[in-house]
Amino acid sequence: MGVRKDLKRAKQRADLASRTEVELVRDEHGTVREARTAPMAARPTTGSAADLPFTNAAEAPDAVLLRRKEQGTWRPVTAAAFAREVTAVAKGLIAAGLEPGGRVAVMSRTRYEWTVLDFAIWAAGGQTVPIYATSSAEQIEWIVRDSGTRFVVTETAENADTVATGTAGHEQPPRTWRLDAGAMAELTALGRDLPDEEVTKRRTALTPDTIATVCYTSGTTGKPKGCVLTHANLHAEAANTVELLHPIFKEVTRQVASTLLFLPLAHILGRTLQIACLMARIEIGHCPSIKPDELRPAFKEFRPTFLVGVPYLFEKIHDTGRATAEKIGRGASFDRADRIGVRFGEAYLNRFLDTGKGPAPTLYAAWALYDLLVYRRIRKELGGRMRYAISGGSPLDRNLNLFFYAAGIIVYEGYGLTETSAAATIVPPLKPRPGTVGLPVPGTAIRIADDGEVLIKGGIVFGAYWNNPAATDAVLQDDWFATGDLGSLDQDGYLTITGRKKDILVTSGGKNVSPAVLEDRLRSRSPVGQCLVVGDNRPFVAALITLDPEAIAHWLSVRRLPADTPLSEVARDPRIRADVQKAVDYANEAVSRAESIRAFTLVEGEFTEENGLLTPSLKVKRHAVRAVYGDEIEALYTKRSR
Numbered sequence: 001m002g003v004r005k006d007l008k009r010a011k012q013r014a015d016l017a018s019r020t021e022v023e024l025v026r027d028e029h030g031t032v033r034e035a036r037t038a039p040m041a042a043r044p045t046t047g048s049a050a051d052l053p054f055t056n057a058a059e060a061p062d063a064v065l066l067r068r069k070e071q072g073t074w075r076p077v078t079a080a081a082f083a084r085e086v087t088a089v090a091k092g093l094i095a096a097g098l099e100p101g102g103r104v105a106v107m108s109r110t111r112y113e114w115t116v117l118d119f120a121i122w123a124a125g126g127q128t129v130p131i132y133a134t135s136s137a138e139q140i141e142w143i144v145r146d147s148g149t150r151f152v153v154t155e156t157a158e159n160a161d162t163v164a165t166g167t168a169g170h171e172q173p174p175r176t177w178r179l180d181a182g183a184m185a186e187l188t189a190l191g192r193d194l195p196d197e198e199v200t201k202r203r204t205a206l207t208p209d210t211i212a213t214v215c216y217t218s219g220t221t222g223k224p225k226g227c228v229l230t231h232a233n234l235h236a237e238a239a240n241t242v243e244l245l246h247p248i249f250k251e252v253t254r255q256v257a258s259t260l261l262f263l264p265l266a267h268i269l270g271r272t273l274q275i276a277c278l279m280a281r282i283e284i285g286h287c288p289s290i291k292p293d294e295l296r297p298a299f300k301e302f303r304p305t306f307l308v309g310v311p312y313l314f315e316k317i318h319d320t321g322r323a324t325a326e327k328i329g330r331g332a333s334f335d336r337a338d339r340i341g342v343r344f345g346e347a348y349l350n351r352f353l354d355t356g357k358g359p360a361p362t363l364y365a366a367w368a369l370y371d372l373l374v375y376r377r378i379r380k381e382l383g384g385r386m387r388y389a390i391s392g393g394s395p396l397d398r399n400l401n402l403f404f405y406a407a408g409i410i411v412y413e414g415y416g417l418t419e420t421s422a423a424a425t426i427v428p429p430l431k432p433r434p435g436t437v438g439l440p441v442p443g444t445a446i447r448i449a450d451d452g453e454v455l456i457k458g459g460i461v462f463g464a465y466w467n468n469p470a471a472t473d474a475v476l477q478d479d480w481f482a483t484g485d486l487g488s489l490d491q492d493g494y495l496t497i498t499g500r501k502k503d504i505l506v507t508s509g510g511k512n513v514s515p516a517v518l519e520d521r522l523r524s525r526s527p528v529g530q531c532l533v534v535g536d537n538r539p540f541v542a543a544l545i546t547l548d549p550e551a552i553a554h555w556l557s558v559r560r561l562p563a564d565t566p567l568s569e570v571a572r573d574p575r576i577r578a579d580v581q582k583a584v585d586y587a588n589e590a591v592s593r594a595e596s597i598r599a600f601t602l603v604e605g606e607f608t609e610e611n612g613l614l615t616p617s618l619k620v621k622r623h624a625v626r627a628v629y630g631d632e633i634e635a636l637y638t639k640r641s642r
Contacts, residue, residue: 020244020428022439022493025447032448035493039443041239043459048206048231049238050122052278057083065278067285067302068112074285074302082116089120089184090199091191096151096175100125100202103147103214105174106265107131107140107163108155109288113179114265115274117153120187122231125202128213129226130266132616133159134609137166142223143216144174146467152176153183208232214466215268215418226466227418229268236459237421238276240442245429246280255387258283260304262290267617269392272422273308292316293550296381303383310393311520312618314400314411316550319526321378323554330373331558337370338403345402349432367406375407382409390414392423393617395497395516397524398435405434413437415497419481420444421460425495436494446495447480453501454487455480486514503622505536511594513541518587518597519620525583527551527576530607530614532625533597534633540598542636544629545580546606547571555579571602599636603629 025034056065061080068075098104104121106128108114121128129147131140133155144152144167152174154160160178167173177183212231216224246257259277261284263270277284287298292313299307318338325334343359344367350356359367379386389404392414404411414426415437425446427438440446444458461481464472475482486504487497499514506512515533522531522543529548535541547567555576556565570576580602588596607613613625626633 020431020439020442024489024493032489032491032493034445034447035440035489035495036445037440037442039236039240039459040243041235041442043232044208044235046207048122048203048208048210049212049234049275050119050203050206050231052275053079053083053086053119053123054203056278056281060281063281064283065281066112066115067283069285077112079281085116085184086119086123087196087199088188088191089116090123090202091194091196092187092189093120093124093126093151093191094198094202095191095194096187098124098126098151100205101127101211102151103127103129103149105129105131105144105147105149105152107133107135107152107159108179108265109133110262110265110270111155111179111286111288113184115284115286116184118265118271118274122206122212123199123203125205127211130213130215130271132264132266134616135162137162139224140166141169143226145170147214147216147226150174153179155179157181206231208235213271215266215271217418225468225471227268227462228464228466229421229462233421233460233462234272234275236443237272237423237441238279240444240460241272241423241426242276242280244426244442246282255305255385256283257306258285258302258304259306259308260285260287260295260298260302261308262287262295262298263308263310264290264616268418269308269416269422292320296320299381299383299386301383303385305385306388306390307382307386308390308392310618311391311396311400311524314389314391314396314404315524317378317381318400318403318524319548319551320381321374322526323551324377325374326554326558333370334374337374340366340370341375341403341406342399345405345434349402349405349434353431370406371408378404378407379409388412388429390426392416392437394619395437395520397521400524401434405432415485415495416441416460417483419462419475419483420456421462424456424458424460427494433494436490436496438495439493440495446489446493448487448489449482451501452486452488452498454483454485454495454497456483457481505533505541507535507541507594508537508539509594513591513595517590518543518595521587521590522583525586527555527579528583530620532607532620532622532629534626534636538637541595542633543584543597543600544603544625544632545600546603547576547580549606552576567604571604577602601632601636603632 023036024032027033056079063079064076065079065082066077068077104126106117118128129149140163152163160176163176208231210231211228212234213229214226216226265271285302322334325331344363347359351358386409389409389411391411396413401411412427414423416423423441424444425438425440447455449455457480484501485497486499486501487495489495499516503515504512518533519531522528527547529546532544552570556563584597584600607620613621
């Protein structure tokens with residue numbers, strides 16, 4: 001198993017392991033209240049992220065930095081070619097009237113052109129305003145008007161129509177180009193007569209403190225707020241994570257790193273990931289979908305060595321593995337492989353961390369058997385070369401993390417927000433601790449307030465919300481950013497997130513309940529799709545649960561039931577309710593009885609972006625779900641009170 005060899009080799013590299021030093025601050029009771037790490041990359045005194053393509057072109061012109069899929073083939077893009085394309089598009093934007101400090105919105109799924117545009121906007125002296133491809137006309141109206149954006153690049157005709165509808169009432173609607181209608185060629189032609197020196201002049205005028213991007217939070221409630229991030233913010237995030245991770249991934253695995261970027265580039269994590277990759281000259285490919293069924297063939301084609309994803313992806317890969325095993329009559333075998341994997345992962349990590357003896361010979365033998373039967377299939381699904389993954393967005397179920405470890409893939413968790421330029425913490429490569437979101441990113445401090453709120457300080461923290469000083473003052477005090485998340489630091493400074501401050505439920509019996517712990521575990525078990533835990537001012541905790549369509553299709557197929565069986569009929573089947581009850585029981589294992597889910601209801605439909613119940617970053621819009629399913633919530637408590 002490659003991962004075990006990596007860790008064994010890493011054990012011999014004490015110099016790599018000792019790079020992550022944490023300073024801890026304890027209170028009078030010995031509880032860790034603050035963890036700090038020193039920066040690994042110095043704050044730049046000149047320049048900006050816009051320089052990256054040109055630095056790469058000057059130092060390594062023939063290096064392959066990206067691979068672009070054209071007509072079914074992944075074609076290499078060298079550093080020199082990428083810099084030329086960035087220059088050509090930047091000249092087009094300048095010719096179109098983009099002034100230094102002007103804003104350009106990009107509304108597109110993740111694709112190669114997004115990356116070109118981001119660096120071209122910066123090279124032209126502009127600021128990028130990302131817009132999710134699924135945004136509504138109302139959301140676009142607000143973002144364009146609030147940011148003062150004058151130019152928009154969309155992907156499709158539908159996107160362009162939505163922009164036109166949203167900005168129709170503006171005094172000066174933005175000029176719009178479409179990627180699928182030749183936007184890049186049009187911009188290139190527009191700037192053809194402009195000298196390259198104009199781009200150089202604009203680019204070299206930028207400083208670390210220049211605004212790079214205004215990123216609007218996807219927001220579960222209210223209008224999105226524009227987070228102002230500077231080039232120094234982006235550098236602090238990208239450079240420090242590169243210095244932390246890349247030497248280890250490169251020296252320990254002996255692989256040439258590459259990744260498939262599929263996270264929405266409207267999300268700050270995708271943006272900083274591409275900056276970090278260009279900084280470290282790690283090959284990037286792009287995939288426009290985050291749907292597992294569309295990602296799997298892309299993984300097999302591109303064969304990345306690592307990926308950055310969200311828990312949903314890992315949950316679906318696990319569920320698909322089980323579904324495949326069931327189809328060939330090996331469902332019980334997969335379940336045993338799951339249990340063995342968790343036990344093996346736990347035991348092996350304990351030995352690596354010098355906290356246990358490691359797997360017993362019988363456990364090793366069981367792991368070897370299931371590596372042949374199950375785990376290698378998981379690796380194959382991810383392209384066959386993947387050894388590492390980073391998961392963020394919400395907590396990853398600890399047992400699921402250990403399962404992937406047994407399958408040969410170490411999943412490192414991280415935590416951050418748009419306001420922190422993406423990751424504020426990450427599990428260090430040579431000090432894994434499943435169940436936590438890691439230590440502060442180098443140059444960052446994490447503090448736990450008296451009420452349990454997580455506070456963050458460092459070069460990654462944003463400076464203001466655009467045009468919103470009141471909101472800025474509410475979350476920034478003495479350079480500490482109040483995240484709104486609740487968490488704790490263990491004795492070594494590892495952070496665990498327990499929920500959102502505003503989401504805490506208080507039952508009528510006075511018990512405080514964090515729904516995130518229950519929801520994260522529920523979603524990790526098939527056939528659960530999405531869920532919402534309720535119970536505020538109620539006598540007990542309950543849950544609304546949707547059924548995952550793929551899981552239900554598989555469930556029907558295995559039982560030779562009609563594929564078009566109505567979901568309402570499936571939901572009444574005692575067998576499916578028994579499967580959901582197992583997921584509920586698993587979730588309840590993490591909490592006390594007073595916090596446990598006592599009742600659940602299966603609701604028809606899904607929580608999606610399209611119906612307004614999920615944000616683009618796949619977070620549940622709690623208020624919206626409660627409004628849509630108000631009758632079902634009332635019925636949960638009415639039935640139990642009879």
